[in-house]
Amino acid sequence: MRTVKWNPFLSGVLVLLGSALLATGSAQADVSSTNPAAILIFPKLEVDPSAGTNTVIQITNASPNPASVRCFYVNANGHCSANPEEVCNTEFPFDDSESGLRANNCEGEDGVCIPGWIETDFAFHLTPWQPIGWDVRRGLLEFPLANATGPTGDSNFLSSIPPVSELPFRGELKCVLVGDDEQPIDKNWLKGEAHLVRNEEVFDLASYNAFGIQAIEGANNMDDTLVLGEEYNSCPNIVEIIHYFDGAIEPANGDDVETELTFVPCSQDFNLQIPKRITVQFLVFNEFEQRFSTSRPIECATTVRLADIVPRPGEDDDEQSIFHVAVQGTLTGKTLARGVNDEDDDAQGGETFLVLVDMEQGDYTGAYVAHQRGFRTQTDIIQLPPAGPR
Amino acid sequence: MPTGKWNAFLSGLCGVAAALGVAGSALADVTVEKGSSIVVFPKVRAGNGFDTVIQLNNTGNSMVHAKCYYVNALGRDGTVDGTTWNEIDFDIWLTKQQPTHWLVSEGRNFDFDCEFGENCSGFPPGLVPPMPEFEGELKCIEVTESGEPITGNHLEGIATIKVVSDNSDARQSAGDFGVYNAIGFRGNPDAVPTNPLQLDDATYDACPEVLILNHFATGSDDPANLGGTNETELTLVPCSQDFETQTPGRVTLQFLVYNEFEEVFSTSTTIDCYFNEEITSIDSLTDPNASIFSEDVLGTTFATAIITPVVQQDGTSGGVIGVVERILTNGSNFARSLNNLFGKGSFIPPAGPDQVRLTEQFN
Numbered sequence: 001m002r003t004v005k006w007n008p009f010l011s012g013v014l015v016l017l018g019s020a021l022l023a024t025g026s027a028q029a030d031v032s033s034t035n036p037a038a039i040l041i042f043p044k045l046e047v048d049p050s051a052g053t054n055t056v057i058q059i060t061n062a063s064p065n066p067a068s069v070r071c072f073y074v075n076a077n078g079h080c081s082a083n084p085e086e087v088c089n090t091e092f093p094f095d096d097s098e099s100g101l102r103a104n105n106c107e108g109e110d111g112v113c114i115p116g117w118i119e120t121d122f123a124f125h126l127t128p129w130q131p132i133g134w135d136v137r138r139g140l141l142e143f144p145l146a147n148a149t150g151p152t153g154d155s156n157f158l159s160s161i162p163p164v165s166e167l168p169f170r171g172e173l174k175c176v177l178v179g180d181d182e183q184p185i186d187k188n189w190l191k192g193e194a195h196l197v198r199n200e201e202v203f204d205l206a207s208y209n210a211f212g213i214q215a216i217e218g219a220n221n222m223d224d225t226l227v228l229g230e231e232y233n234s235c236p237n238i239v240e241i242i243h244y245f246d247g248a249i250e251p252a253n254g255d256d257v258e259t260e261l262t263f264v265p266c267s268q269d270f271n272l273q274i275p276k277r278i279t280v281q282f283l284v285f286n287e288f289e290q291r292f293s294t295s296r297p298i299e300c301a302t303t304v305r306l307a308d309i310v311p312r313p314g315e316d317d318d319e320q321s322i323f324h325v326a327v328q329g330t331l332t333g334k335t336l337a338r339g340v341n342d343e344d345d346d347a348q349g350g351e352t353f354l355v356l357v358d359m360e361q362g363d364y365t366g367a368y369v370a371h372q373r374g375f376r377t378q379t380d381i382i383q384l385p386p387a388g389p390r
Numbered sequence: 391m392p393t394g395k396w397n398a399f400l401s402g403l404c405g406v407a408a409a410l411g412v413a414g415s416a417l418a419d420v421t422v423e424k425g426s427s428i429v430v431f432p433k434v435r436a437g438n439g440f441d442t443v444i445q446l447n448n449t450g451n452s453m454v455h456a457k458c459y460y461v462n463a464l465g466r467d468g469t470v471d472g473t474t475w476n477e478i479d480f481d482i483w484l485t486k487q488q489p490t491h492w493l494v495s496e497g498r499n500f501d502f503d504c505e506f507g508e509n510c511s512g513f514p515p516g517l518v519p520p521m522p523e524f525e526g527e528l529k530c531i532e533v534t535e536s537g538e539p540i541t542g543n544h545l546e547g548i549a550t551i552k553v554v555s556d557n558s559d560a561r562q563s564a565g566d567f568g569v570y571n572a573i574g575f576r577g578n579p580d581a582v583p584t585n586p587l588q589l590d591d592a593t594y595d596a597c598p599e600v601l602i603l604n605h606f607a608t609g610s611d612d613p614a615n616l617g618g619t620n621e622t623e624l625t626l627v628p629c630s631q632d633f634e635t636q637t638p639g640r641v642t643l644q645f646l647v648y649n650e651f652e653e654v655f656s657t658s659t660t661i662d663c664y665f666n667e668e669i670t671s672i673d674s675l676t677d678p679n680a681s682i683f684s685e686d687v688l689g690t691t692f693a694t695a696i697i698t699p700v701v702q703q704d705g706t707s708g709g710v711i712g713v714v715e716r717i718l719t720n721g722s723n724f725a726r727s728l729n730n731l732f733g734k735g736s737f738i739p740p741a742g743p744d745q746v747r748l749t750e751q752f753n
Contacts, residue, residue, distance in 0.1 A: 055614070128652060129648040129694065131693055133613060138615070240546070252550075252567075288512055289487060333489050361550075366569040
């Protein structure tokens with residue numbers, strides 16, 4: 001009988017390599033808001049001159065190397081079907097006295113509110129360690145080193161950031177680290193923050209760190225299809241939101257509390273401009289460890305009031321919502337949110353998302369990123385349009 | 391000469407063990423999004439026109455115990471003088487998946503008369519002491535029922551710092567607030583932590599090698615064009631702490647500040663226990679406009695500061711963590727917001743990793 005003789009040393013090496021590869025392959029867990037990354041996601045931008053709001057973006061090249069960046073504004077405004085110049089929002093009830101960012105003001109001759117997602121992209125180049133910033137309303141048409149070189153001999157050649165395409169504006173910004181040829185690269189050099197400023201009834205500021213998705217070095221094939229979970233870190237399996245229940249009276253100053261959640265799907269097709277629809281399941285816990293659940297769909301970048309997740313938009317039936325203190329009985333709680341899709345979509349993955357929490361206490365607001373649990377084995381895909389010649 | 395004969399199975403087993411060892415020690419950077427075994431709220435304020443709501447959450451399906459330490463940096467005169475600190479510790483426990491909260495100035499106790507929807511409603515997490523005059527840090531460490539540290543990674547939290555009274559000298563508008571996520575150190579589930587806790591990337595996450603602060607130049611106009619002048623308050627706390635002997639951590643930090651023209655400036659400072667200052671006071675106590683963090687010196691609105699711990703000649707050093715508060719001033723109106731700081735890498739000083747020494751249990 002023929003026997004196979006194992007080479008002991010080789011078997012050890014093979015097992016070591018195999019195990020190490022497995023470990024590497026599964027080490028794709030984190031989307032982080034405090035580490036430099038290859039993809040930055042700013043879930044919530046708002047500009048509304050009539051409401052005195054604007055957003056300032058900061059992006060920094062956190063490396064000693066020059067960095068090129070491609071960015072995508074996603075305009076999440078809805079428009080009235082019979083009056084496309086009227087901006088509306090399907091997440092809010094009809095109220096023609098409110099701005100389009102916080103009301104669905106299509107009725108009668110205006111038709112109905114049609115959700116829309118329009119992408120505008122732009123590119124710029126950062127010198128080593130360079131910080132830049134711009135206000136979303138005006139953009140940044142002239143960069144600091146547009147006509148000169150910095151100490152390392154690099155410049156912001158051919159860089160320009162346009163203003164947003166319409167006012168009022170609400171939406172999202174995604175930025176991807178690319179090489180000089182505008183193809184994605186597997187480095188983690190970018191960090192960013194957003195500041196929502198409002199000067200209307202009160203002077204108010206809410207800031208948050210951009211979500212950063214890190215590239216896995218050596219795993220990126222540098223094409224226009226960004227595969228989260230293979231070339232980049234995965235999005236979380238479950239998003240965990242610590243929050244006040246709507247209608248709670250916060251204990252420090254006695255102000256009413258309301259919370260808005262902004263959902264951003266991790267999968268996005270900027271090439272065909274197809275918005276992603278995800279059904280989100282919610283598990284809600286109060287401070288008595290009591291659990292409630294519900295679900296609802298989200299599409300593209302969606303901002304929704306907590307008490308409007310169920311039963312419906314508007315304040316009339318807030319006190320019947322499982323996200324309201326009148327139902328829960330405790331001031332604070334937490335919500336676990338998980339995306340599901342039908343079977344066809346499941347085969348492709350793409351049901352993950354990230355959440356920014358925007359809390360309103362009295363007249364003031366504050367923002368923070370939601371916590372995360374685990375990661376999906378299925379991939380998410382961000383499809384970029386082909387880069388144009390520069 | 392004797393020769394060693396390799397056993398195929400054993401060598402394979404060694405390979406697996408080595409690989410697992412690599413994976414087991416592959417703790418990464420501190421996190422603000424994941425359940426952790428140590429959570430740190432670097433900036434907590436109560437009194438002087440502020441109050442803070444702490445929200446803490448058990449991510450697990452079993453009861454979780456935690457030992458929490460308030461580190462009060464206020465001196466006897468009610469200000470942070472850099473020389474005084476004291477700690478008060480307390481125990482909390484959270485049932486499966488339980489969120490809880492408390493107001494720092496009032497603490498939390500069990501109220502038999504508590505009614506539906508009131509501040510006291512919910513399972514009490516234990517007796518949280520009131521801290522009516524407080525400025526400093528809160529640190530909670532996951533422990534067993536008997537108080538031994540464990541690496542369960544079940545804690546996460548947020549802090550909301552609220553302005554409760556107007557004070558234009560202190561740049562406070564009542565009702566304004568900022569919110570940030572607690573900084574989490576994840577524990578290695580395979581490790582058995584002992585006191586003092588080792589922040590060495592093998593038992594718990596190490597502190598960041600570098601912190602990155604994106605900021606607006608002090609004195610610059612807000613680019614949102616809605617009025618407002620920028621200031622930045624930086625809060626840093628050392629990762630090493632000895633709660634048993636009440637010895638504060640001490641770290642020297644170097645700051646490299648880049649403006650939008652890629653020009654670089656530098657300064658350094660030493661922090662004891664707790665640092666919370668407007669950034670121009672790092673290098674210029676008397677004239678903010680002369681600071682390298684000011685618009686007058688930087689010449690641009692946006693800047694980034696790279697903050698690195700300095701290693702002493704004997705190899706000692708230590709990491710720091712923190713948060714940043716942006717303050718916009720528009721006449722007599724003030725707007726505040728809080729952000730977590732960015733970090734990169736793991737910092738293990740040559741003389742040994744950062745340690746947190748807990749108070750010993752005795753009875």
